[in-house]
Amino acid sequence: xxxxxxxxxxxxxxxxxxxxxxxxxxxxxxxxxxxxxxxxxxxxxxxxxxxxxxxxxxxxxxxxxxxxxxxxxxxxxxxxxxxxxxxxxxxxxxxxxxxxxxxxxxxxxxxxxxxxxxxxxxxxxxxxxxxxxxxxxxxxxxxxxxxxxxxxxxxxxxxxxxxxxxxxxxxxxxxxxxxxxxxxxxxxxxxxxxxxxxxxxxxxxxxxxxxxxxxxxxxxxxxxxxxx
Amino acid sequence: xxxxxxxxxxxxxxxxxxxxxxxxxxxxxxxxxxxxxxxxxxxxxxxxxxxxxxxxxxxxxxxxxxxxxxxxxxxxxxxxxxxxxxxxxxxxxxxxxxxxxxxxxxxxxxxxxxxxxxxxxxxxxxxxxxxxxxxxxxxxxxxxxxxxxxxxxxxxxxxxxxxxxxxxxxxxxxxxxxxxxxxxxxxxxxxxxxxxxxxxxxxxxxxxxxxxxxxxxxxxxxxxxxxxxxxxxxxxxxxxxxxxxxxxxxxxxxxxxxxxxxxxxxxxxxxxxxxxx
Numbered sequence: 307x308x309x310x311x312x313x314x315x316x317x318x319x320x321x322x323x324x325x326x327x328x329x330x331x332x333x334x335x336x337x338x339x340x341x342x343x344x345x346x347x348x349x350x351x352x353x354x355x356x357x358x359x360x361x362x363x364x365x366x367x368x369x370x371x372x373x374x375x376x377x378x379x380x381x382x383x384x385x386x387x388x389x390x391x392x393x394x395x396x397x398x399x400x401x402x403x404x405x406x407x408x409x410x411x412x413x414x415x416x417x418x419x420x421x422x423x424x425x426x427x428x429x430x431x432x433x434x435x436x437x438x439x440x441x442x443x444x445x446x447x448x449x450x451x452x453x454x455x456x457x458x459x460x461x462x463x464x465x466x467x468x469x470x471x472x473x474x475x476x477x478x479x480x481x482x483x484x485x486x487x488x489x490x491x492x493x494x495x496x497x498x499x500x501x502x503x504x505x506x507x508x509x510x511x512x513x514x515x516x517x518x519x520x521x522x523x524x525x526x527x528x529x530x531x532x533x534x
Numbered sequence: 535x536x537x538x539x540x541x542x543x544x545x546x547x548x549x550x551x552x553x554x555x556x557x558x559x560x561x562x563x564x565x566x567x568x569x570x571x572x573x574x575x576x577x578x579x580x581x582x583x584x585x586x587x588x589x590x591x592x593x594x595x596x597x598x599x600x601x602x603x604x605x606x607x608x609x610x611x612x613x614x615x616x617x618x619x620x621x622x623x624x625x626x627x628x629x630x631x632x633x634x635x636x637x638x639x640x641x642x643x644x645x646x647x648x649x650x651x652x653x654x655x656x657x658x659x660x661x662x663x664x665x666x667x668x669x670x671x672x673x674x675x676x677x678x679x680x681x682x683x684x685x686x687x688x689x690x691x692x693x694x695x696x697x698x699x700x701x702x703x704x705x706x707x708x709x710x711x712x713x714x715x716x717x718x719x720x721x722x723x724x725x726x727x728x729x730x731x732x733x734x735x736x737x738x739x740x741x742x743x744x745x746x747x748x749x750x751x752x753x754x755x756x757x758x759x760x761x762x763x764x765x766x767x768x769x770x771x772x773x774x775x776x777x778x779x780x781x782x783x784x785x786x787x788x789x790x791x792x793x794x795x796x797x798x799x800x801x802x803x804x805x806x807x808x809x810x811x
Contacts, residue, residue: 377739393689396723396739477723477734494625495619495695496621497624
């Protein structure tokens, strides 16, 4: 154990990536999971497969496609870089996109479960009195919010530990894109066992904290349901 | 039911045993060519094998791909090549990975392994010296001197990870020797090994890179300029025949191939220089 060796910027970068990835998941995943829980089975099935795909792909494959899409190899990437000046390869923002794609299936599954627990009659009754948008914001979200929080926490946890896709897209630049998992990998590859050991132990502590938070939220969700 | 199972198992075991004894025969045969310095001091318990895994520094990717059929023929074996940075592969050898031969871009690593008792007697040899080049991605004005790296148009510079890749270490030494390391440190992207660093430049994700001559000399689109070799420690390439793998003689044969005139000529063609004697 040697805390002095630890480069704390890796924790900041991991947190930055996980926060941005979680926000991206909320932004994309909330409407997606709402749509899956409310549309015709055929459409829902298709959307659900798309949302779940990253879960069954190796993260390295996800990383490869994102690197290809955002980098100079593809026309879209060249458009981003040369015409818009948006550089995402080798940046923590690029890493966050990769982490968000990997975390999205977990977010969608959890949020979808929350929406599906709402009594459909309640939503139908609401629909007779208000437009779709108001039903979503004033009925569905208030009823499903503990699930949304749980979904966000799971997405955050998955993003903060993401390694395969993020290292392909963002490489391993100390102080810029080096995450905690990448630092552990680096220490292992360089034969620095004591640093790898310290970092790994810190992630265990972090993981326990996240799980505790998740358990609290889930208990709240359970009691909220009982009250109904 | 249980008897049936036993029967099935014993039947399955017959061909397995047969093929086992067959391969023992093949393993017992020594490679036809057994002359050369790499065979001096070979112990009586050393064996040949019809299959061997070689852990090779990633600067050898192109040259080994070209030589593999020839080496396999001469050493009567099938090679599985595992590429990585020399430091990573050394850690794997130390952790007990079953590599018959370790080929490193830093000749000190094989000597370290020998000092730890992991190498057969007289199982270490140097086969070449690597060079680094300054490469620029296609589509921009080629950078031909280190000073050019400070330019605004060069946003990302790829080198191999100096923590465990010898070419990365040489790149850092050369940048430090020219007094530019601090100025461009923020632009550095570290590849896991020299192949990945080269890839970053070839695919255009990095604008420039300090990479191995061996990986750009034959047909890479990126333009490059040779870096003065006095700016860094020589990147001496060395191999080690790993002890106790059952393929020691085969590994000696492959190492000898790289030391013989044919192997040396191929290494020369792929951007390696002769080891000064």
